[in-house]
Amino acid sequence: MNRLQILILAFICVLGLLTRSIAQIQKEQIDLLDSYLSVQQQSIGFNGTVMITRNDSIIYQRSVGKASLELDVTFSSDPVFRIASITKQFTAMLIVLAAEEQKLSLGDHLSKYFPRLSQSDWPNITIRQLLTHTSGLPHDEGIADYWEKISFLPLSERQAADEILKLKLLSVPGTETHYSSPGYFLLASILEIVYHKSYDAILREKITAPLHMDHTGVGNATDIIKGMVSPYHQLANRLIAAPHRDSALMKGSGNMYSTASDLSKWNNALNGSSHFNKMVIDQLFTIQNSQPVNGRSESYGYGWFLRRTSNRERDFNFTGGGTYGCSAISGYYPNAKISVVILSNVSTLPVGEMQSDIESIVFGDSFDMPVAQTQVVMDASQLDKFQGAYTADSGHVLLIFFKGEQLYAKMGQNPFFELYPSENLVFFGKKVPVQIEFENGSDNTIKGLKAKLKGQSIHFLKSR
Known part of the structure; x- marks a missing residue:
C-alpha cells in the first residue's frame, strides 16, 4: 500500500468516526427531546406536535397525545391545527408585498380606506402603526361585551368592521404600544380593498399556493377542515371541549389553520430562499418597535417578535398564538438555519417555555429535565x-x-x-x-x- 492509499484510508476512517460522533450527538438530542415531550405530556398536559428542521431537512418530528379524545384517535403524520396569532405573520407579509406592488403605502392613513371614520384621532392612524401595534387601538377586550357576548356571534363583515371602528383609542396614534388584534383585522380589510379579493384568496395567491402549503388556509367556526384536530381547553386540572369563539373578528389576526410541515416551509422560505424579494423580507425582520409588545421583552418587526442577542446563533424570529383549543409557537433561527414549530390543540399551555427548553436541547446547552409532579388532594x-x-x-x-x-x-x-x-x-x-x-x-x-x-x-x- 503506497503513501497516498494510506492517507486516503486514514481520511476515510476519521470521516467515519466523525460521522458516527455527529450521529451519536443527534441521537442523544432526539432521545432527550422524546423524554422531554413525554414529561411535558404528563406534567402540563401537552397534547400536540413538534417539528424541528434545519434548512429544508426534518431533524425532529413527534406528536404526543390525541387528535380526538372522544374518538380515541391519535395524531396523523401531519395534523392540522388552529394557529391563532401566528396569522399575523402572513398578514404582515401580504401588506409589505402590497406596498412593493404599489397597491398601498405603509404611511397611508386609515381615512383613505375607511372614509366613514368620524373619531378625531382615527383618520390619522397609519398602516405602519397598525403593523407595529402603535395605533392606539386596544386588544379584543376593548370591544364591549367581547367575551360575554360578541365573541360568540357570527358577525357579517360589515358588523365586524363596525365593532372595531367604534373602539375607543387608548392613546394618540404613534405615541404608545398596545398589542391589538383588531388592528390586524383592519390590515386584512385594507388588503381586500386594494386587491378586490377576499383575504383567503389573497393569501392563497401570494403565499400558500406558491409555497405548496396545501394544508394552510383561513377557517371559520362552521368549516369542516380535513385533518383538523379537535379543540380542548384546560380548566383547572381537567380538559373540557374548547368553548366556542367565532372567527368573525379574527380576520387577519387569528383565523388561520396550518400544519407543522407547512409552517416549516414558510419559515424556510423567509430565510434564504428566492421565493420573496429580500427587501420585503428585511422589512419583516428589521426592528420596527423596540418597546414591549404584548408584555414581551423582545423587539417587534412586522408581525414577528425579534430576539437579538450577543450570540447571533441564538437570534430568533417568532410568533406565538393562543385561543380556545390552540397553543402555538413558530419561529426560525436565521443564523443557525433552524425552524421550530410547536402546535397543540389544548389552550393555555406554556409553549413559549417549551420552545426555550427545546432550544437548550437542540443547541446542546446544559439542561435540567423537568420533573413530572404528582398532585396530592387537599380540601x-x-x-x-x-x-x-x-x-x-x-x-x-x-x-x-x-x-x-x-x-x-x-x-x-x-x-x-x-x-x-x-x-x-x-x-x-x-x-x-x-x-x-x-x-x-x-x-x-x-x-x-x-x-x-x-x-x-x-x-x-x-x-x-
Whole structure:
C-alpha cells in the first residue's frame, strides 16, 4: 500500500468516526427531546406536535397525545391545527408585498380606506402603526361585551368592521404600544380593498399556493377542515371541549389553520430562499418597535417578535398564538438555519417555555429535565391558609387566592394561574413552570414562601 492509499484510508476512517460522533450527538438530542415531550405530556398536559428542521431537512418530528379524545384517535403524520396569532405573520407579509406592488403605502392613513371614520384621532392612524401595534387601538377586550357576548356571534363583515371602528383609542396614534388584534383585522380589510379579493384568496395567491402549503388556509367556526384536530381547553386540572369563539373578528389576526410541515416551509422560505424579494423580507425582520409588545421583552418587526442577542446563533424570529383549543409557537433561527414549530390543540399551555427548553436541547446547552409532579388532594380548609399577599425585597407582590376549590397565583399585571399541591407545603404550576414552597411560622401560620422559576429562587414575606 503506497503513501497516498494510506492517507486516503486514514481520511476515510476519521470521516467515519466523525460521522458516527455527529450521529451519536443527534441521537442523544432526539432521545432527550422524546423524554422531554413525554414529561411535558404528563406534567402540563401537552397534547400536540413538534417539528424541528434545519434548512429544508426534518431533524425532529413527534406528536404526543390525541387528535380526538372522544374518538380515541391519535395524531396523523401531519395534523392540522388552529394557529391563532401566528396569522399575523402572513398578514404582515401580504401588506409589505402590497406596498412593493404599489397597491398601498405603509404611511397611508386609515381615512383613505375607511372614509366613514368620524373619531378625531382615527383618520390619522397609519398602516405602519397598525403593523407595529402603535395605533392606539386596544386588544379584543376593548370591544364591549367581547367575551360575554360578541365573541360568540357570527358577525357579517360589515358588523365586524363596525365593532372595531367604534373602539375607543387608548392613546394618540404613534405615541404608545398596545398589542391589538383588531388592528390586524383592519390590515386584512385594507388588503381586500386594494386587491378586490377576499383575504383567503389573497393569501392563497401570494403565499400558500406558491409555497405548496396545501394544508394552510383561513377557517371559520362552521368549516369542516380535513385533518383538523379537535379543540380542548384546560380548566383547572381537567380538559373540557374548547368553548366556542367565532372567527368573525379574527380576520387577519387569528383565523388561520396550518400544519407543522407547512409552517416549516414558510419559515424556510423567509430565510434564504428566492421565493420573496429580500427587501420585503428585511422589512419583516428589521426592528420596527423596540418597546414591549404584548408584555414581551423582545423587539417587534412586522408581525414577528425579534430576539437579538450577543450570540447571533441564538437570534430568533417568532410568533406565538393562543385561543380556545390552540397553543402555538413558530419561529426560525436565521443564523443557525433552524425552524421550530410547536402546535397543540389544548389552550393555555406554556409553549413559549417549551420552545426555550427545546432550544437548550437542540443547541446542546446544559439542561435540567423537568420533573413530572404528582398532585396530592387537599380540601378547601387546608388550602385556605395559603391565601394572602406576599411581598419580595424588590417590592413585587405575589397574590395567592382561593376560588372554586382551586388555589391560584398572580403577580402584577400577569394572568393568574393555577397552583397544585405536591406536598404539604409545596405547590407547582403547570401553565407557569414554578414551584412554590410555603413557610410555617412559630404559630403554625404561613409567614412567607420561596418561588423557584428558571433556576432562580425569590423569597416573599406574607404582608397581608
